[in-house]
Amino acid sequence: MFARLAVNISAISGVFDYTVPTELIPALRAGCLVTAPFGNQTVQGIVVELTDSSSVPNLKPILDLLDPAPLLTPPQIALSMRLADSTLNPLSAIISMMIPTGLGQQADVHYELRNTNYSDPSSKIVTRIINLLNERGPLRGRQIDSHFAKVDWRKSANMLVKKGVLTAKNVLPPPRVRPKNIRVAQLAVTPEAAEAEMGALGSTKATQTRRESALRFLIQQPEPVNLSWIYAQTDCNISDLQELEERGLIRLFENEIFRDPLEKIEKQETRNELELTPEQAFALGEIKQAFTSIVSPSSFLLYGVTGSGKTEIYLRAVQEVIKSGKQAIILVPEIALTPQAVRRFVSRFPGQVGLVHSKLSEGERYDTWRRARDGKLNVIIGARSALFAPLPNIGLIVVDECHDSSYYQSEPPYYNAVTAAQEYAKLCGAVCVLGSATPTVEQRYVAEHDHIEKLELPNRVTDSTLPPVQVVDMREELKSSNRSMFSRVLAESLAETIARGEQAIVYLNRRGTSTYIFCRDCGNTLKCPNCETPLTLHVEGQSSKGNQLLCHRCGYTRLMPKTCPTCASNQIREYGLGSERVEAEIKSMFPQARTLRWDWDTTRQKDAHEVILTHFANHQADILVGTQMLAKGLDLPLVTLVGIVLADVGLNLPDPFASERVFQTLTQVAGRAGRSSRGGKVIMQTFTPEHYALQFAAGHDVDGFYLRELDYRRSLGYPPFARLVRLEYRSVDNVKAEEEAKKMAAKLKAKLEAGGFRQTELIGPVPCFFAKENGEYRWQVVLRGPDPAAVLKDLRFNDWRVEVDPINIL
Numbered sequence: 001m002f003a004r005l006a007v008n009i010s011a012i013s014g015v016f017d018y019t020v021p022t023e024l025i026p027a028l029r030a031g032c033l034v035t036a037p038f039g040n041q042t043v044q045g046i047v048v049e050l051t052d053s054s055s056v057p058n059l060k061p062i063l064d065l066l067d068p069a070p071l072l073t074p075p076q077i078a079l080s081m082r083l084a085d086s087t088l089n090p091l092s093a094i095i096s097m098m099i100p101t102g103l104g105q106q107a108d109v110h111y112e113l114r115n116t117n118y119s120d121p122s123s124k125i126v127t128r129i130i131n132l133l134n135e136r137g138p139l140r141g142r143q144i145d146s147h148f149a150k151v152d153w154r155k156s157a158n159m160l161v162k163k164g165v166l167t168a169k170n171v172l173p174p175p176r177v178r179p180k181n182i183r184v185a186q187l188a189v190t191p192e193a194a195e196a197e198m199g200a201l202g203s204t205k206a207t208q209t210r211r212e213s214a215l216r217f218l219i220q221q222p223e224p225v226n227l228s229w230i231y232a233q234t235d236c237n238i239s240d241l242q243e244l245e246e247r248g249l250i251r252l253f254e255n256e257i258f259r260d261p262l263e264k265i266e267k268q269e270t271r272n273e274l275e276l277t278p279e280q281a282f283a284l285g286e287i288k289q290a291f292t293s294i295v296s297p298s299s300f301l302l303y304g305v306t307g308s309g310k311t312e313i314y315l316r317a318v319q320e321v322i323k324s325g326k327q328a329i330i331l332v333p334e335i336a337l338t339p340q341a342v343r344r345f346v347s348r349f350p351g352q353v354g355l356v357h358s359k360l361s362e363g364e365r366y367d368t369w370r371r372a373r374d375g376k377l378n379v380i381i382g383a384r385s386a387l388f389a390p391l392p393n394i395g396l397i398v399v400d401e402c403h404d405s406s407y408y409q410s411e412p413p414y415y416n417a418v419t420a421a422q423e424y425a426k427l428c429g430a431v432c433v434l435g436s437a438t439p440t441v442e443q444r445y446v447a448e449h450d451h452i453e454k455l456e457l458p459n460r461v462t463d464s465t466l467p468p469v470q471v472v473d474m475r476e477e478l479k480s481s482n483r484s485m486f487s488r489v490l491a492e493s494l495a496e497t498i499a500r501g502e503q504a505i506v507y508l509n510r511r512g513t514s515t516y517i518f519c520r521d522c523g524n525t526l527k528c529p530n531c532e533t534p535l536t537l538h539v540e541g542q543s544s545k546g547n548q549l550l551c552h553r554c555g556y557t558r559l560m561p562k563t564c565p566t567c568a569s570n571q572i573r574e575y576g577l578g579s580e581r582v583e584a585e586i587k588s589m590f591p592q593a594r595t596l597r598w599d600w601d602t603t604r605q606k607d608a609h610e611v612i613l614t615h616f617a618n619h620q621a622d623i624l625v626g627t628q629m630l631a632k633g634l635d636l637p638l639v640t641l642v643g644i645v646l647a648d649v650g651l652n653l654p655d656p657f658a659s660e661r662v663f664q665t666l667t668q669v670a671g672r673a674g675r676s677s678r679g680g681k682v683i684m685q686t687f688t689p690e691h692y693a694l695q696f697a698a699g700h701d702v703d704g705f706y707l708r709e710l711d712y713r714r715s716l717g718y719p720p721f722a723r724l725v726r727l728e729y730r731s732v733d734n735v736k737a738e739e740e741a742k743k744m745a746a747k748l749k750a751k752l753e754a755g756g757f758r759q760t761e762l763i764g765p766v767p768c769f770f771a772k773e774n775g776e777y778r779w780q781v782v783l784r785g786p787d788p789a790a791v792l793k794d795l796r797f798n799d800w801r802v803e804v805d806p807i808n809i810l
């Protein structure tokens with residue numbers, strides 16, 4: 001038998017054949033983690049395939065199997081091969097996203113006693129090992145360690161393995177959650193087994209007493225107990241508990257408690273019995289049919305405004321899937337931004353939901369991964385990477401808010417989780433549901449022309465309608481000598497809203513709105529020396545020495561200079577709009593109003609999203625100034641006004657997707673007002689009110705925008721009418737980057753001609769719009785055509801970053 005391995009070395013792409021030693025043949029399966037010789041080192045790798053023959057001569061054998069259970073399921077292996085192929089990423093880079101980091105280092109040896117009658121009175125160590133395994137049953141190496149302080153027992157154990165007295169097997173142990181995350185403990189053995197160990201828990205009297213009292217306390221507790229409660233009751237400490245855990249007597253873990261900032265204000269949920277609207281019932285019926293039918297499409301686009309009842313459909317579909325003994329994956333843009341939706345899943349399927357999010361520690365991540373692999377979780381909810389949870393039998397994959405750019409991984413290995421989800425569902429024989437009020441032009445085009453069914457929910461479930469949007473031409477404001485950042489109508493509306501005791505959101509587009517530092521004499525803008533991003537004023541960073549300037553891209557800071565570095569003029573001033581400026585202006589206009597700021601600066605801390613949201617939801621603030629928005633499910637009945645300070649931001653970037661991005665953001669923001677019977681309105685300020693993206697957003701006209709944008713894409717030959725591949729080179733040396741880019745362009749040109757790729761066009765080489773990042777200059781070459789990735793199939797890229805179907809080319 002031969003095994004084909006994806007070796008776990010990031011720079012290596014491709015797979016390698018090995019022979020399988022006879023003793024491993026019964027246990028080895030595709031998806032297993034093994035070690036193998038590679039060059040003159042030993043590396044870890046995943047078996048992607050077992051074969052009866054290999055065309056490669058003189059193969060080396062696999063060395064060891066690190067865990068009997070496969071790490072990847074067969075559909076996961078198939079998905080990783082497909083993704084490596086379609087995204088041009090190395091296979092090992094894709095596979096490493098599917099297994100928890102540091103997994104290989106966790107491997108341990110599991111010892112089991114086979115011959116209970118063996119004895120060797122001449123060796124004290126042998127006797128101790130045998131007695132221990134006799135009493136406690138099979139143990140892992142690290143557990144045995146805790147019984148043999150500073151004694152090398154492994155040599156004796158290996159000797160016993162050779163004699164057939166013990167068996168030894170490599171395993172991945174249950175996760176040991178790191179101390180800072182430990183919240184609860186529970187007895188892991190029967191009370192009798194715990195009592196039996198009671199006498200020998202520590203080497204000194206003090207430790208013995210502490211551990212004994214902790215163990216006695218846990219014997220009495222049927223439920224997991226909060227650690228701080230155990231400390232208070234028994235005087236023990238964390239290392240005592242860890243020792244008890246190492247001995248296998250107790251289990252330390254984090255309880256699956258999802259903290260929801262809106263918990264307190266939430267109305268009674270879990271209305272499982274509510275009756276679906278006819279549109280919902282139809283959509284659910286189609287999805288249910290697809291579960292059992294082989295002719296139905298396996299992908300759906302659930303297209304419906306926020307509040308049209310999409311989440312309710314997901315919940316029912318998940319219920320159906322669980323009933324049939326399968327599992328579901330629910331992807332959301334970010335858990336912290338979708339608290340209500342997540343909560344509905346957790347409360348509808350108690351004890352069955354695993355959350356995957358960026359704030360999990362390595363231990364918690366590993367824990368969730370293992371529980372998923374062991375089939376202990378029925379639902380996984382999380383951002384992009386939750387798609388790779390190793391559920392054994394997936395029946396449904398939902399991608400909620402499928403237009404959201406966070407589904408695209410914008411660093412290597414580049415991939416799009418939405419298309420990957422569709423692909424994966426097919427490989428699992430599962431159903432994929434993409435949900436959005438504003439699907440991207442490409443997603444919608446595919447839904448209308450391909451084997452994916454569009455299901456529409458045109459109305460909100462409650463009879464609230466979308467709020468009216470008033471577009472304000474800021475050029476007219478200037479003409480009437482209003483130089484404030486707020487138009488008169490927005491200022492008045494804010495005043496009225498506060499006077500009525502209601503709430504307002506003032507929104508700034510994240511990209512490009514900041515307080516630039518600008519010289520009025522020479523026009524120079526102060527930029528970051530690392531990445532050429534304009535520096536912004538950081539009001540909260542004021543020190544005795546003066547104002548701090550900050551680069552929002554790389555974190556560079558410096559003091560505000562007194563004179564212009566270019567012309568030495570003292571007319572160097574701040575200019576533009578930052579959320580701090582906006583907040584300051586609101587405070588000066590409405591001193592009585594309580595404001596809250598939600599942006600890059602205020603959300604860097606852990607739990608910041610939750611804290612801000614809770615404050616606002618509890619009406620501890622009147623006006624929220626934000627560059628970030630809740631992606632979904634935010635139901636704030638007191639919000640009756642949304643002001644968009646400058647809608648044009650980002651519209652004129654040199655990128656084919658610029659209008660779509662602006663339209664999406666504005667539509668999402670505009671949908672935030674008037675979710676209750678109080679109604680509400682949106683005021684959109686702009687210098688280019690005639691732009692179609694703003695016009696359609698103001699009319700909540702998603703269909704109109706789609707048709708118009710599609711025309712534009714068709715006439716210029718952009719996706720979905722062509723595909724793009726972007727190749728990017730970065731170097732601290734701009735000349736080198738340019739040279740490399742030219743070389744690549746020449747190589748590709750030759751390839752296009754030689755390969756007869758007549759319809760594929762080369763754009764560039766050019767410097768990227770964001771010309772510098774982290775001190776490196778960026779150059780790019782873009783290929784456009786029916787299948788530009790095909791051109792690149794067998795090329796080597798070395799230091800180049802290759803992005804297939806990028807979501808921007810800035």
Ligand code: ADP
Nearest residue numbers: 274275276277305306307308309310311312461
């Ligand atoms: P979406 O996911 O499209 O934003 P939701 O599923 O969250 O929509 O539904 C919006 C609100 O309407 C939720 O509070 C939900 O509980 C409620 N809802 C959903 N479907 C129904 C229904 N058929 N009857 C009554 N209320 C519903």
Ligand code: ZN
Nearest residue numbers: 519522564567
């Ligand atoms: Zn100057």
Ligand code: ZN
Nearest residue numbers: 528531551554
């Ligand atoms: Zn920078």
